[in-house]
Amino acid sequence: LSSSSSSPWKNLSTEPSTNLSPQSKPHNLAYVIYTSGSTGKPKGVLIEHRGIINRLIWMQTQYQLNYADRILQKTPFTFDVSVWELFWPLISGSIVVFAKPDGHKDIKYIFNSIHSKKISVIHFVPSLLANFLNEIENRKRSTFPLRLLITSGEALSFSLKQEALFRLKSLLHNLYGPTEASVDVTYWNCSNNSYGNIIPIGRPINNTQIYILDSQMNPVPAGVSGEIYIGGVGLARGYLNRPELTAEKFIPNPFVKEEDASQGLNLRLYRTGDLARYLPDGNIEFLGRIDDQVKIRGFRIELGEIEAILSFHEDVVQCVVVAREDEEGSKRLVAYIVLKKEITSTLEKEASILSSSGQEFSVFRGEKVIQVTENLRNYLALSLPDYMIPSFFVYVDRNPLTFNGKIDKKSLPTPAPSLYSVEHYVAPQSSLQKELCSIWAELLRLPIDKISIYDEFFKLGGNSILAISLMSKLNTLYKTHLKVSDIFNYKSIYLLSTVIENKRNMYEPIIKMNLSYAKEIMFMLHPGTGGCEVYASLAKSLASKFSCYGVDSYNLYHPEKIDNLHSLAQYYLSHIDQIMTQTNQKIYHLLGWSLGGLLSLEIATILEKKGYNNIKVYLLDSSINDEYLSNLQNTLNIEELKKEYENYLSLECNDTSYIKKITSNMEVENILAKHNFSFILKNTDILLFKTMLQDHLLKLNFFKKQYTYLLSKKYNNIDKITKKNIKLVKLKNASHETILSQENILVSHILNFTK
Structure with missing residues (x-):
């Protein structure tokens, strides 16, 4: 330095000692960072000072960096994590350790840097974390200076979380957020084991709102998936020179509060394209990308x-x-x-x-x-x-x-061998297995020599409609009494051949519907015009809470019918009680669609008469006749009804023999629906799903009149046989025949109802 009298340093002591006045405003642009997200060409995201400052202040409040902490700044500046890796330690008095160029790709370098530079805070994308943990195992190192490990950028698996906690002994937080919302918007402490194998993305950070909405921009209930929308101070200004894309992704906020709107706050939402659902306590589970949705x-x-x-x-x-x-x-x-x-x-x-x-x-x-x-x-x-x-x-x-x-x-490599088979090829061993291979080849339109006896029907292209055709062919050819559920349970030729050889020609009233190990049991009573196999998908979706058993239709498999509702319910209950006793159950969970709901209610009346109080009934659009509906039903021509249903069912199934079997049962089901209940319920809890759309494929005037009338009956007349309040869920996008397509909503409300 010059010591001459003209030196500018001579009068330094006379200058102000306070910080310089800030020249930038909260709404000024802080930086532009390019991202392509999961698809598309790169786009410049315009982040303002208020957004990134809010993010950094939250991070310091949450994790409390101090002068002893050291952060490894290894993320390339093209990735938004680099912003907090650089500026967070600078606003908190900590030390930034800069990795060498491309150091983020070198696991050995990262490993050595953590030890030699005494790094205490680090970020990993889960993919890179997995490689890092492998390096730890190779080095046999058991102690680390890390106190905080942050993951983001990809979904964190349960086993990776467990291994990281075990090997590193540090705090592990899982963060989520897009570049368009100033890096991260939610956080989760992975030491919290409240959700078992689920790793949530947690709750919003300060001054941030998260909405999970359906395709109509309506909030979804807990447990139901929807798209994540983000609001709050962290939202980007938009995309650089991309006004159309900005308008598409940053939309007006329909949920803005009046006081916020008057101050120009929270006026926009960012639509992420990410799928998630709320967990019961308000934390969020990430489910993937909407553009990861495929149709197969x-x-x-x-x-x-x-x-x-x-x-x-x-x-x-x-x-x-x-x-x-x-x-x-x-x-x-x-x-x-x-x-x-x-x-x-x-x-x-x-x-x-x-x-x-x-x-x-x-x-x-x-x-x-x-x-x-x-x-x-x-x-x-x-x-x-x-x-x-x-x-x-x-x-x-x-x-x-x-x-x-x-x-x-x-x-990622293309899998081998042939896409036809999911296992190593094993040729049929018996004449029966050869015949079954031939039937499968015909139905699935596959070369017969590509079908192994251990291949599964549904993995080779089979579906529920083809399963019905397969069942019918097997019953005709081998004089068996197979049900559609048997095709779901015995999926390979090897298993089917064993069943056909050993199957007794007898009706099975109770069928295991899922492979759940849950302690609670739910019984799913068959609807009219079908068996309990209709619940196969719903049962799988309930597997986390219930071991599901189907109660199959007696009348569908017996020439001598039971046409008394009480008698049929009593028959089913005798088999249900065997399972209840064997598994030491305390609560009866009974689910039924249409006629299955009426059977569930009648079983509940029998149980209440016996003194049971712990009963829950789940009704899928079941309804009880009153005078108007009884008179309307008396005008119904059964033969016309059969023909109507034959036409309706033929749209989805080309197996005429199975359709005939279903429609031949309609007369007795019509009689069952007219029966009065034997008791007024006092203690049974009832959840009713009521559909709001008409079935347009059913043309008989009877259905239109029935639909119009039931719309005027809030509880479908179910309130006539119970003294307890009914929990009602209206399904505005479903008809009576399509109710099972609303599986996510059904599952969410069923799980909430059981709490």
């Missing part, structure tokens, strides 16, 4: 939902599910899985693959892989319908990563 064999499937359930499994460290097309253009689900290292070490290596960014990873095969796959399929079957269970499971030692540390889906 007519079913809409959320890939994120499959990934979420897979990630709950204790052996799964990471997973990603994609839909891949085979040579004929048919889509199949493929799950790519990283297992725990102690399991991976037992697998046979098939090949090493280089990703598009030059990373090497291994793929595995062998008998152990088949065993692991079967275990995972059985696990998924507890919670998901068959069409959502992947056809292929590919096991890798690590997932290839993009520049930002997320999973590089484009580099």
Whole structure:
């Protein structure tokens, strides 16, 4: 420094010692960061000072950095986590340790830096965290200076969370948020084990609102999935030079409070394209991306939902599910899985693959892989319908990563062998198995030599309609009394052949509907015009709470009918009580659609007469006749009704023999619906789902009159036989015949009703 009298430093002591006056305002632009999200070309996100300042102040309030803390700034500046890695320590008096260029890609470098630089706070994308934990195991290091580990950017699996807590002994928080909302908007302390295998994304940070809405912008109830919308001070100004996209993604807030609107606050929401649901206590579970929704064999499937359930499994460290097309253009689900290292070490290596960014990873095969796959399929079957269970499971030692540390889906290998078969091919061993292979090949339109006896019907393209056709063919050919539920339960040719050979020609009144290990039991009573197999998907969705048993139709399988409601209910109850006694149940849970609901109510009256008080009945649009409805029913021509239903059912099923079997039962079901109940209920809790749409495919004037009249009856006349208040749920997007399509809503309200 110059010491001359003209030096500007000479009079430094006379200058003000206070901070400079801020020149920027809260609404001024802080930075532009480019993101492509999960799809599309990069777009510049305009973040204002108030948004990122709110985010940083919340972070310091929540985690309390101090002068002794050291943060490793390793995230590239093209990724928004870099913003808080840099500025958070600077506003809190902590130390920033800058990683070398591309250091975020080098796990060994990160490992060494944590120890040599005494890093106490670090961020990992879950994919990179999995690789880091592998490095820890390789180094056999048990102590770390880390006190806080933050994950975001991808879904965190249960097993990865458990391993991180075990190995690092640090605080672990799971954060969620898009670049468009100033980095993160929710947080969850992973030490909280309230949800078992579910890893929530938690609750909103300060000055942030989260809405989960349906396609009509209505808030969804707890347990039902919807799209995440974000409001609050953290919202970006929009996209740089993209006014149309800004208007599409940043929309007017329909929930803004009047006092906020008057001050120009919370006027917009950002629509994320992410799926989530509220948990019972208000925390949020992330379910994936809306643009991860695919359609396979007519079913809409959320890939994120499959990934979420897979990630709950204790052996799964990471997973990603994609839909891949085979040579004929048919889509199949493929799950790519990283297992725990102690399991991976037992697998046979098939090949090493280089990703598009030059990373090497291994793929595995062998008998152990088949065993692991079967275990995972059985696990998924507890919670998901068959069409959502992947056809292929590919096991890798690590997932290839993009520049930002997320999973590089484009580099994942196409599964082998043939997409027709989900197992190694095993040829039929008996004449019966050969005949079954021929029937499957005809129904599924597959080459017969591609069907293994261990392949599953639904994984080869089968669905519920084809299952009915298969059942009918087998019953005709082998003189068996198989039910549709048997096709769901015995899915392979090997199992079906065993059942056909050993099946007794007898009716089974009680059928296990899911593979749940839940302690509580629910009995699902068959509707009219069908058996209990209609509840197959609903039963799987209830598996977390209930072991579900179907009560199948006696009259559908016996020439001599029971036409008295009380007698039929008494018959079913005798079988229900056997299960109740064997499992030491305290509460009767009875669910029924239409006629099944009336049977449930009559069973409840019998139980109350015996002194039972712990009874819950779940009615799916059941209704009780009054004088008007009885007179209306008396005008009904049964033959016209049969013809109407034959036409209706033929739209979904081409098996005329099965349709005839259903419609031949209509006369006795019509008689059952007219019976009076034997007791007024006093203690039974009733949840009624009431549909609000008319069935337009049923053309008889009877249905229109019945629908119009029941709309005027708030509780479908159910209130005539109970003294307790009825919990009513109106389904505005369902008719009587389509009520089971509202599965998410049904499940949510059933679970809430049981609390």
